Amino acid sequence: MKAQTIIGIVLIVVGVLALAMGSISYTKEETVLDIGPIEATAKTRESIPLPPLLGGLALAGGVALVFMGRKRGAV
Numbered sequence: 001m002k003a004q005t006i007i008g009i010v011l012i013v014v015g016v017l018a019l020a021m022g023s024i025s026y027t028k029e030e031t032v033l034d035i036g037p038i039e040a041t042a043k044t045r046e047s048i049p050l051p052p053l054l055g056g057l058a059l060a061g062g063v064a065l066v067f068m069g070r071k072r073g074a075v
Helices: 003-021 052-074
Strands: 023-035 038-049
Touching: 003 052
Parallel strands: none
Antiparallel strands: 023 038
């Protein structure tokens, strides 16, 4: 497999995941109280939204790279 085809496949997978998930979620731990040996923490869940345009562009770019790689390999 050529590097162009591999990059295309990776972009297709990333594009499909971005369209399916819609956002990336993560947990953030923050120290709320710190008095000597006593420490209190709070966990908050935050997310980064992924615009559908980003997923669509990654998917389209990946498909284009895969087809360009196949076309050049056939010649």
